[in-house]
Amino acid sequence: MTIKERCExxxxxxxxxxxALLDYRPETLEACEAELEEIAGLLASETLExxxxxxxxxxxxLLGLRKxxxxxxxxxxxxxxxxxGWAQLRLSEGYTSQGxxxxxxxxxxxxxxx
Amino acid sequence: MGTLFANLxxxxxxxxxxxxxxxxxxxxxxxxxxxxxxxxxPTLNALPFDxxxxxxxxxQSGAPQSTRDEFLEQGVRYQTGLLGNFQAQAxxxxxxxxIFDVTGQTGILGSLNSLLQSFSNWSANPDSAxxxxxxxxxxxxxxxxxQQTMSVLSRxxxxxxxxxxxxxxDINSLAAQVLAYNQRQATGGAADAGLDAHLHDTLExxxxxxxxxxxxxxxxxxTLLLGGQSPLVIGQRQYLITAENFDTGVAVNxxxxxxxxxxxxxxxxxxxxxxxxxxxxxxxxRNTVLPGLQGDSQQAGAINLIAKKIADxxxxxxxxxxxxxxxxxxxxxxxxGSSAVMSARSxxxxxxxxxxxxxxxxxxxPQVANGIAMALAGLGQSRAGTDTINGxxxxxxxxxxxxxxGQQSASAAANKSVAQQAVTQxxxxxxxxxxxxxxxxxxxxxxxxxxxxSMSKMISVINGLAxxxxxxx
Numbered sequence: 001m002t003i004k005e006r007c008e009x010x011x012x013x014x015x016x017x018x019x020a021l022l023d024y025r026p027e028t029l030e031a032c033e034a035e036l037e038e039i040a041g042l043l044a045s046e047t048l049e050x051x052x053x054x055x056x057x058x059x060x061x062l063l064g065l066r067k068x069x070x071x072x073x074x075x076x077x078x079x080x081x082x083x084x085g086w087a088q089l090r091l092s093e094g095y096t097s098q099g100x101x102x103x104x105x106x107x108x109x110x111x112x113x114x
Numbered sequence: 115m116g117t118l119f120a121n122l123x124x125x126x127x128x129x130x131x132x133x134x135x136x137x138x139x140x141x142x143x144x145x146x147x148x149x150x151x152x153x154x155x156p157t158l159n160a161l162p163f164d165x166x167x168x169x170x171x172x173x174q175s176g177a178p179q180s181t182r183d184e185f186l187e188q189g190v191r192y193q194t195g196l197l198g199n200f201q202a203q204a205x206x207x208x209x210x211x212x213i214f215d216v217t218g219q220t221g222i223l224g225s226l227n228s229l230l231q232s233f234s235n236w237s238a239n240p241d242s243a244x245x246x247x248x249x250x251x252x253x254x255x256x257x258x259x260x261q262q263t264m265s266v267l268s269r270x271x272x273x274x275x276x277x278x279x280x281x282x283x284d285i286n287s288l289a290a291q292v293l294a295y296n297q298r299q300a301t302g303g304a305a306d307a308g309l310d311a312h313l314h315d316t317l318e319x320x321x322x323x324x325x326x327x328x329x330x331x332x333x334x335x336x337t338l339l340l341g342g343q344s345p346l347v348i349g350q351r352q353y354l355i356t357a358e359n360f361d362t363g364v365a366v367n368x369x370x371x372x373x374x375x376x377x378x379x380x381x382x383x384x385x386x387x388x389x390x391x392x393x394x395x396x397x398x399x400r401n402t403v404l405p406g407l408q409g410d411s412q413q414a415g416a417i418n419l420i421a422k423k424i425a426d427x428x429x430x431x432x433x434x435x436x437x438x439x440x441x442x443x444x445x446x447x448x449x450x451g452s453s454a455v456m457s458a459r460s461x462x463x464x465x466x467x468x469x470x471x472x473x474x475x476x477x478x479x480p481q482v483a484n485g486i487a488m489a490l491a492g493l494g495q496s497r498a499g500t501d502t503i504n505g506x507x508x509x510x511x512x513x514x515x516x517x518x519x520g521q522q523s524a525s526a527a528a529n530k531s532v533a534q535q536a537v538t539q540x541x542x543x544x545x546x547x548x549x550x551x552x553x554x555x556x557x558x559x560x561x562x563x564x565x566x567x568s569m570s571k572m573i574s575v576i577n578g579l580a581x582x583x584x585x586x587x
Contacts, residue, residue: 043583
């Protein structure tokens with residue numbers, strides 16, 4: 001498998017993950033994680049034969065893959081932030097003016113130190 | 115650049131869809147305790163994917179889907195209607211039960227027992243002035259008991275009339291809210307989970323008040339029918355109902371309280387269509403139980419029958435006897451005989467009677483000095499044709515009325531308890547389908563967060579791998 005074929009396969013998988021991630025179910029995430037592991041396997045330089053090493057003509061396809069991967073990273077980071085914000089809103093008492101969550105006052109805890 | 119913008123656009127759509135999903139989850143959590151709210155589910159629609167036409171696919175969020183099941187809603191409304199009916203009956207009947215003291219210590223039963231005991235004491239000492247005085251005193255007590263009982267029944271009737279009016283007013287007010295919903299639908303209002311929750315909460319309240327049928331029309335409006343027949347709301351028009359008291363047939367008894375009726379906007383009597391809910395329970399007690407006791411335009415009522423029978427038989431027996439002066443006895447009781455429903459409330463001791471005009475002596479033959487007093491003492495349990503009511507002795511008939519009322523009350527209380535369980539069951543079934551589980555929603559978001567975080571790390575790894583490959587070029 002040439003590096004170009006590997007990159008195109010990986011990019012197609014990233015595209016598929018980007019869409020699949022929007023299905024609002026934890027089990028979808030598990031399936032996507034498996035896909036990501038496959039992509040990592042495709043791109044691991046250790047698995048490349050000497051004849052499969054990238055050459056200058058592979059640069060455009062590598063850039064395309066890198067761009068697609070960055071977009072997916074942004075999408076996932078946004079999802080993480082949304083989840084964290086939602087949880088903070090539900091579990092805390094709101095935000096400070098600096099955007100930090102205000103946690104409910106904690107009750108004194110018993111100490112087990114001697 | 116075009117492809118880059120298309121990619122960014124696709125990602126933006128995807129992020130918006132994801133955000134929408136989270137908003138739906140948060141809305142579910144916020145409305146977990148909102149009456150009538152049904153859990154919403156986010157929906158996602160695939161976008162066209164055709165690389166040659168530059169369509170990169172992706173996803174966009176659709177309108178949230180309600181998990182409301184109208185079949186289950188109808189089940190809850192039906193059970194709520196039954197509960198309202200039995201609840202109203204149980205409450206009204208428990209208020210009437212004390213008028214019959216089954217221990218025989220107070221009320222009509224207690225006063226009658228005391229009078230019969232005073233007759234018995236008098237028969238043992240026919241010449242005793244104290245015994246005679248006691249008879250007059252106990253007769254006055256009995257008259258007062260009948261009047262008091264009728265007064266309690268009258269107040270209970272007033273109270274139920276007020277409740278009927280208030281329930282009818284509540285029904286009209288709730289129907290107006292359904293009308294407002296229809297008017298909003300007619301102006302093309304978008305689907306709104308909050309409005310939908312309010313509508314279903316209103317329908318449930320209506321079912322508790324009266325058995326109503328809600329039909330969901332194709333234009334989005336609700337047709338609301340009382341008992342499945344009389345219109346309350348059709349499209350953008352409301353049909354008000356009113357509570358009125360009147361008699362339908364020719365009145366046999368004057369001065370009787372007319373029956374309660376529900377009348378529609380066209381003046382038609384629609385009482386028969388009220389078969390469920392608080393209104394049905396109130397009407398059942400108002401038009402069946404209470405008239406059975408205090409009478410109405412067609413029947414005398416048990417209390418009046420008893421009062422009349424006691425007064426008539428005591429007066430007849432005394433009139434057949436002779437007082438200590440050898441004169442025919444004077445009537446002990448007076449009552450208004452102009453109407454069968456007036457006997458109990460007008461029962462009093464004859465103001466002309468004195469201890470000296472009470473006739474204890476039965477002239478016979480054979481003459482018996484205490485014959486009349488003895489007959490009066492046995493009047494309560496006598497099964498002689500002239501002393502009975504509907505084939506029962508006076509005391510048995512009175513006890514029977516207490517038992518009937520007690521059974522009706524106990525039956526309503528038991529039915530109320532069963533209906534309460536059925537409502538709880540129907541609500542639980544509904545909650546399984548459309549209720550919001552806070553745990554479920556919170557767990558879902560926390561799981562998603564963990565999943566996305568783990569994925570974020572893997573994407574970093576992929577970025578690193580891609581960078582390594584690029585450095586090899």
